[in-house]
Structure formats: structure tokens, C-alpha cells
Ligand code: HEC
């Protein structure tokens with residue numbers, strides 16, 4: 001009787017161990033398994049989605065991506081050849097090791113030209129329902145053409161970019177290895193998007209908390225989370241990207257600092273008066289690393305941004321303890337460095 005019992009326990013342990021090993025190996029292995037046979041053809045990253053009963057959802061983790069396209073995309077993202085005078089790369093304004101933005105109020109492009117908007121993070125951007133502050137791009141592929149052609153950012157055009165890349169033996173070889181077409185606009189975009197799709201900051205404390213690891217948040221962060229929900233921040237900053245899934249006004253116009261009303265937002269696109277000062281609600285993931293804040297980068301301190309939001313969006317004057325709790329929570333939105341960068 002007893003030996004049967006031991007046998008069953010041993011078998012069960014083996015099964016559990018087997019599943020664990022399989023799961024642990026999954027992400028790494030799957031980086032490779034898609035590569036073979038996918039010289040061209042369709043491809044996109046696959047994510048593991050998990051749902052919980054909460055207005056915030058855990059960030060999906062990267063299940064598999066084609067590491068060759070990701071590496072090529074990384075090289076392009078870091079290459080100044082995409083700009084007219086070879087001085088600016090995507091990475092100049094999106095430092096993926098430090099929040100995915102540039103830490104400046106507004107970005108500086110070629111010839112030291114200063115733009116009008118703050119650089120948003122490229123980290124987890126794949127999970128935004130639209131791209132750009134005003135949502136003018138539907139997806140990452142559509143978005144990537146923007147900066148290359150923008151005269152104040154990279155100021156280039158495809159003919160120029162193609163010519164420069166085709167004169168670089170390394171790029172010629174890398175493209176050839178992945179696609180019979182070699183260096184084309186389509187393949188450049190595919191590589192950049194593949195790289196961006198891999199820029200997921202997994203395992204933030206908030207995600208571990210949402211998935212049941214209660215101690216992943218400090219008691220103060222848990223208090224902050226309750227306030228984030230109860231005060232109504234979640235009516236806008238919600239879902240898996242803690243934002244990035246709807247448009248909203250910057251706040252009640254008589255309640256926000258005047259310098260935040262410098263930009264018509266979506267009105268510029270739609271000319272609909274209702275869209276005046278309406279923006280995509282930004283993702284708050286990694287927000288502790290993406291100062292300065294708001295579309296024009298006019299606010300340096302996270303605590304100040306929180307007060308402006310509470311006043312402008314919710315009509316609340318928060319006390320110091322509220323702000324401290326919320327700020328502590330926002331620090332729990334910082335995830336790990338994406339695996340493709342480790
Ligand atoms: C000169 C600085 C600069 C360069 C170079 C630049 N960007 Fe940006 N990027 C910005 C700014 C500023 C915005 C926001 C503009 C807006 O919303 O109107 C932005 C927006 C984005 C977004 C949208 C993110 C979101 O949450 O809406 C993505 C994705 C992005 N850039 C990727 C790239 C890629 C890929 C490249 C290279 C091909 C690139 N950027 C080059 C400054 C730059």
C-alpha cells in the first residue's frame with residue numbers, strides 16, 4: 001500500500017517537473033523554432049496573454065519572435081543611416097535602456113531642430129491601440145515611416161535610405177539571409193516592427209501582484225493601487241498597458257496649467273471641435289523612467305503630474321499621503337529590460 005503511494009507521488013513529481021522544464025524552456029526555444037523556413041513570408045511575434053478580474057491587466061509576455069528579424073530591426077533602429085545627414089537614429093530619441101524615450105521635454109532631430117512633442121516610450125508600444133500622442137498612426141508599421149520622413153526628425157526619404165543601406169555590405173548580407181527580396185521598404189519596416197514587438201518589459205511588480213503574488217507590491221503600493229482604482233485613474237489608464245487604449249481630453253480646461261493647452265491634439269487631424277486638446281491616454285508602464293511628462297514634456301516631477309491629473313481629470317485636490325501612495329504605485333509599473341536587450 002505504502003509503496004504504491006510513494007510510486008504515485010514520484011510519478012506526479014516527475015510530471016510536474018517535466019511541465020516546469022518544458023515551460024521554462026518555451027520562451028527561449030521558441031525564439032528559434034520560427035526561424036527555420038521563414039525566409040520571407042508572414043511573421044509576427046506571439047504573446048502569452050493572461051486575464052485577471054481587474055481594471056488593470058498583466059502585460060502579455062513574449063512567447064516567440066523571429067530573433068533574426070529582431071536583430072536586424074535592432075541594427076536599423078540604431079542606425080543613423082535612416083536620417084538625411086546620418087546624424088540621428090530612432091535610438092537617439094528612444095533610448096530603450098532608459099524608459100524608451102529621450103528624457104527631454106521635446107525631441108531634437110537633424111540639424112538640431114527642435115520638435116513640439118515629447119518622445120513617448122517605444123517599450124510596450126505594440127500594445128497601444130494607436131500610435132503617436134494624437135493616435136494618427138494605426139500601428140507600428142504605419143508609424144515607422146513617420147520619423148524617417150519628418151523634416152524635423154530624420155528628414156529622409158526611402159530612395160535615399162535604400163541607396164545608403166544597399167551600399168553597406170553588412171546590411172545587404174543580413175537582408176539577403178532573411179528574404180529573397182533583400183533590402184526593400186517592406187523588409188525594413190518588417191525588421192523595425194519585429195524589433196519593436198520584442199520590446200516588452202515583463203514581470204513588473206504590478207503584473208506579479210495582479211497574477212496573485214500579493215507581496216510583489218509594498219503595503220504603500222497596495223494603498224496606492226486602491227486609490228488608483230477608487231479615485232478613478234483607471235477609467236482612463238486601464239487594461240494591459242495601463243493606458244494606450246482610448247482618447248481623452250487633457251482635463252478640464254480651466255483646471256490644467258495653461259501651458260498644457262498649447263497643442264490642439266486630435267483636433268488638428270479631425271477639425272472636430274470636440275477633439276480639441278484630446279490625446280491618446282498614454283501608457284503608464286515604466287512611467288517612473290520617462291520624465292518629463294505630458295505631450296509637451298512640461299512637467300519634470302511625477303508627483304506634480306499626479307496632482308495635475310487628479311485636479312484636471314477628477315476634480316480632486318490630493319493630500320501629500322495620497323500623492324505619495326500613488327507615486328509609489330507608479331514605480332511598480334516598471335518592468336524588466338526586454339529579453340531581446342539582455
Ligand atoms: C527626433 C526624435 C525622434 C526620432 C529620430 C524618432 N522618434 Fe519616434 N517619436 C518621437 C516623438 C517626438 C514622438 C511623438 C510624436 C507625436 O506624437 O506627434 C514619437 C513617437 C513614436 C512612437 C509612438 C509611440 C506611442 O506611444 O505613441 C513610436 C512607436 C516611435 N516613435 C518609434 C520610432 C522609430 C521606429 C523611429 C525610427 C524610424 C523613431 N521613432 C525615430 C521622436 C523621435
Ligand code: HEC
Nearest residue numbers: 232233236248249250279281282293294295305309310313
Ligand atoms: C479622463 C481620463 C484620465 C484620467 C481619469 C486620468 N488620466 Fe492621466 N492622462 C490622461 C491623458 C489624456 C494624458 C495625456 C495628457 C497629455 O499629455 O496631453 C494623461 C497623462 C498622465 C500622465 C503623464 C504620462 C506621460 O507619460 O507623460 C500621468 C503620470 C498620469 N496621467 C497619471 C494619472 C493618475 C495618477 C491619475 C489619477 C489620479 C490619472 N492620470 C487620471 C487621461 C486621464
